[in-house]
Amino acid sequence: MKKILITGAAGFLGSHLSDRFVKEGYHVIGMDNLITGTMDNIDHLMPLEEFTFYHHDVSKFVHVPGELDYILHFASPASPIDYLKMPIQTLKVGSLGTHNLLGLAKAKSARMLIASTSEVYGDPLVNPQPEEYWGNVNPVGPRGVYDEAKRFQEAMTMAYHTYHGLETRIVRIFNTYGPRMRFIDGRALPAFFWQAMTNEDITVFGDGSQTRAFCYVDDLVEGIYRLLLSNYAMPVNIGNPDEISILQAAEEVVDLVDGTTSKIVFKGLPKDDPKVRRPDITKAKELLDWKPTVDRAEGLRRTYEYFKTKIKN
Numbered sequence: 454m455k456k457i458l459i460t461g462a463a464g465f466l467g468s469h470l471s472d473r474f475v476k477e478g479y480h481v482i483g484m485d486n487l488i489t490g491t492m493d494n495i496d497h498l499m500p501l502e503e504f505t506f507y508h509h510d511v512s513k514f515v516h517v518p519g520e521l522d523y524i525l526h527f528a529s530p531a532s533p534i535d536y537l538k539m540p541i542q543t544l545k546v547g548s549l550g551t552h553n554l555l556g557l558a559k560a561k562s563a564r565m566l567i568a569s570t571s572e573v574y575g576d577p578l579v580n581p582q583p584e585e586y587w588g589n590v591n592p593v594g595p596r597g598v599y600d601e602a603k604r605f606q607e608a609m610t611m612a613y614h615t616y617h618g619l620e621t622r623i624v625r626i627f628n629t630y631g632p633r634m635r636f637i638d639g640r641a642l643p644a645f646f647w648q649a650m651t652n653e654d655i656t657v658f659g660d661g662s663q664t665r666a667f668c669y670v671d672d673l674v675e676g677i678y679r680l681l682l683s684n685y686a687m688p689v690n691i692g693n694p695d696e697i698s699i700l701q702a703a704e705e706v707v708d709l710v711d712g713t714t715s716k717i718v719f720k721g722l723p724k725d726d727p728k729v730r731r732p733d734i735t736k737a738k739e740l741l742d743w744k745p746t747v748d749r750a751e752g753l754r755r756t757y758e759y760f761k762t763k764i765k766n
């Protein structure tokens with residue numbers, strides 16, 4: 454049985470990846486320090502023999518007994534309000550955490566995939582963003598703690614690849630949504646659902662003309678699965694190129710939520726908020742034969758069903 458370590462396993466993406474690898478017949482070791490993740494996301498995995506959980510902060514030395522075939526590094530605060538609240542931890546998990554895990558991968562001869570982000574492109578001056586674009590990032594702005602940690606993470610991972618010959622994979626993840634997002638994590642779609650479902654004002658930042666392209670979580674997991682098993686070490690964008698304005702996203706959520714009386718209101722735009730974002734997925738299509746399959750109407754419906762179960766508790 455292949456063994457895979459997944460950091461951030463109790464988070465949104467980490468828990469879906471844990472499900473997928475258990476389903477594929479792997480032994481999954483989930484690791485999380487639970488500062489933004491929650492055991493609710495993995496309660497169903499805990500009784501399984503194929504799943505082991507370690508409560509651990511990967512910014513500290515990481516020990517895993519026995520053999521290891523793969524490492525997926527998905528631990529990090531990932532919403533702008535989280536990394537504003539935890540700037541140092543965000544920097545540490547992307548840098549020191551990545552270094553620890555690369556060392557572990559080297560010691561175990563494991564293949565390591567890191568969760569990078571469209572944030573490496575910053576406030577991009579080209580749209581859509583191909584992997585060759587170097588980005589437009591403000592290192593000392595509020596988002597710098599996340600963006601620069603992820604850029605360092607990519608550089609460190611490439612160095613282990615070229616210098617130590619480690620097998621590495623880099624996925625650049627664009628905005629992703631779906632069940633197990635936290636209702637109140639500050640990101641646009643959960644915020645809009647929460648507001649619409651509790652009849653509060655829907656807070657669109659700026660004039661809502663900034664764009665994002667939202668990928669349903671199952672599509673993202675499929676792309677990551679294929680990338681891990683591919684033989685391509687350079688970064689690959691995984692995201693859904695269907696780009697919309699944030700105002701349109703807010704309107705779609707309002708239209709979906711039964712009987713809501715919420716109205717859209719406009720608030721100040723956060724500093725360094727990217728004006729556009731959309732993945733160029735040519736590489737993922739060609740190298741991995743991957744493309745998204747869940748359209749936004751369907752993805753938003755599934756996400757709404759999940760949030761309905763959460764609002765009852």
Ligand code: UDP
Pocket residue numbers: 532533628639640641642644645656657658659663665699722723726727
């Ligand atoms: N946003 C918004 N209202 C909210 C939360 C976010 O208008 O209550 C905007 C935010 O300014 C950004 C976009 O929605 O332009 C996406 O924000 P999110 O936090 O989801 O992720 P980002 O793509 O900025 O990392």
